[in-house]
Amino acid sequence: MLSGKILVIDDDDFILLTVKMFLEQYYSEIKTINSPLHIEDELTDKDYDLALLDMNFQQGETSGKEGLKWLRKIKELSPATQVLLMTAYGEVNLAVEAMKEGATDFIVKPWQNEKLLATVQTAMALAQQQREIEKLESRNKILSSTADSAFSNMIGKSRAMKSVIYIISKVAHTDADVLILGENGTGKEVAARAIHRASNRAHQAFISVDLGSISESLFESELFGHKKGAFTDAKEDRIGRFEAASGGTIFLDEIGNLTPALQAKLLTVLQSRKVTKLGTNHAVDIDVRIICATNSNLKEMVKQGEFREDLLYRINTVEITIPPLTERLADMPLLIQYFLTLYGNKYHKKDLIISEEVIKKLQKHNWPGNIRELQHAIERAVILCEGHELTTSDFSFLSQRDVNQVFDDYNLENLEAWAIHNAIKKHQGNISHAAKELGLSRGAMYRRMDKYNIK
Known part of the structure; x- marks a missing residue:
């Protein structure tokens, strides 16, 4: 048959x-x-x-x-x-x-x-x-839009990162669902890709989906696919992200942003391992490894009735928490050198160096945007530097008054408020640009502005 x-x-x-x-x-x-x-x-x-x-x-x-x-x-x-x-x-x-x-x-x-x-x-x-x-063409379109980012390796020798790398090494060879927790910019997707590369699915697709950027009306089409004519703009058949990832790994970032209705739809797929395209009643089997990530406190959201408890149990067979940059200062020289080499090659400035003195000043800086903020800071410095050595003047936030002279070192909330206030001032009130510089989403930026009463 x-x-x-x-x-x-x-x-x-x-x-x-x-x-x-x-x-x-x-x-x-x-x-x-x-x-x-x-x-x-x-x-x-x-x-x-x-x-x-x-x-x-x-x-x-x-x-x-x-x-x-x-x-x-x-x-x-x-x-x-x-x-x-x-x-x-x-x-x-x-x-x-x-x-x-x-x-x-x-x-x-x-x-x-x-x-x-x-x-x-x-x-x-x-x-x-x-x-x-057709499936390969659809898959390649999705893969090209979710290709490995420039920073795709786990870098770190600090105690905090050694613990993360150890857990990854233990869980990678299983098919257990993983929930990665951590602040924005800490490298949650990097950890997810590391799990995939060390898994038995390494030669299959890794599909990354930013759930926070998908509107509720497009959720099913993007994740589950659609038939031609299923809705106004459906001009051709299209497979969804889950089907494109079948055989490999799907990374669902910002899962805490899903509405209760979308949480229910996602839970149904995770339980049945089947998707039904919009415009059909035919379910398609999928074989995917699920890795989710969020900067939200899902357990608190469950208590508040904002996140389904059964969905939380489904996605967190293993939990991994990525530490913020301020808790892994020993990794900063390695990270700085990595980004310096990366952007030195990209912008044809391959002989750039950075002094120990500047690295120590960078280590003292408060990094609300974590590694993403550090990455952008190094890229800007490489672009703007005139000589062959990065100096304090290439980092605008270091050339201002020493943060230690403005705030008590241990008052991190004051430091964060100061960083947000100055980023907004620098970008002349443009919240989107300020948030991007800090490595924050607009939603996270507004929450912090409300917290510190910044107008």
């Missing part, structure tokens, strides 16, 4: 029965309809690999115009569905003409079963190849 879905359309019930009984010996799913008016419903609800289509549907009609009309309709609704035309001997020339319209081949009535089976097998192989090509 071969896998494959075949739709047979003919107004002769005897032919439908004959074809169905014969092909059911070889293929898993054969559906017959005796009117082409049902074609749209069938192709909207299910993905058929092959359609066997009669050329004429009205008594005494021999022109084949109806067959051509419905052939075009099938190719419009489901371009990947291969079409075999069933025609009388005298209509062979018409059938050949129809192949120019998109038909794969034709079968002359009455047929020999061996010839019918051979033609169907050839068309099915072509259909499955086409499906694979």
Whole structure:
């Protein structure tokens, strides 16, 4: 028994029965309809690999115009569905003409079963190849938009990071779901990619999804996929992120931002490991490793009724907390040198150096945006520096009054308020730009502004 879905359309019930009984010996799913008016419903609800289509549907009609009309309709609704035309001997020339319209081949009535089976097998192989090509193309589009970031390696020798790296080494070779916690900019996606690279799925896809950036109206389309025509802008069939990641790993970032309704939809998929594309009722099996991340306190959100407890239990078989940069100061020289080499090569300034004195000043700086803020600071310094050595003047925040002279070293809230206030002032009130410089999302920026009463 071969896998494959075949739709047979003919107004002769005897032919439908004959074809169905014969092909059911070889293929898993054969559906017959005796009117082409049902074609749209069938192709909207299910993905058929092959359609066997009669050329004429009205008594005494021999022109084949109806067959051509419905052939075009099938190719419009489901371009990947291969079409075999069933025609009388005298209509062979018409059938050949129809192949120019998109038909794969034709079968002359009455047929020999061996010839019918051979033609169907050839068309099915072509259909499955086409499906694979379309899936790969969709997958490549998603992969290209979620390619590894420049900073893709775990860097650190501090005690805090050694603990993280140890947990990653233990969990990577399993398929356990992982929840990564940590502030914005600490490197949660870097940790997720490290888990994937050390796993048995390393040679399969790693798909990263920023749930905070997907609107509620597009959530199902982006994650689960859609059929052509499922909504206004659905101009072609598209697989979702889950199906693209099948065999590999999907990383769901900012999972704490999901509304209760979206949490329920996600939980259903995580429990069943099946997705249903918008515009269909057909569930597709997925085989993915789930890694989630958030900077939110999900346990507190559960208490407040803002996050589903059953979803939390589903995603956090293993929890990993990434420490903020201020708790891993011993890693800063390594991180600084990494970014210096990265951006020195990118901007053709390969001989740049940075002194121990400047590194020590950078270590004393408060980093509310964590590694992301440090990365952007090094990139700006590399771009703006005039000589071959980065100095304090290349870091605007270091050339201002020493933070230690302004605030008590141990009052981190004052330091954070000071950083936010100065970033807003620097960008002349543009909250988006200030948040980006600090490595914060707009939402996180506004929450901190409210906390410190910054207008």
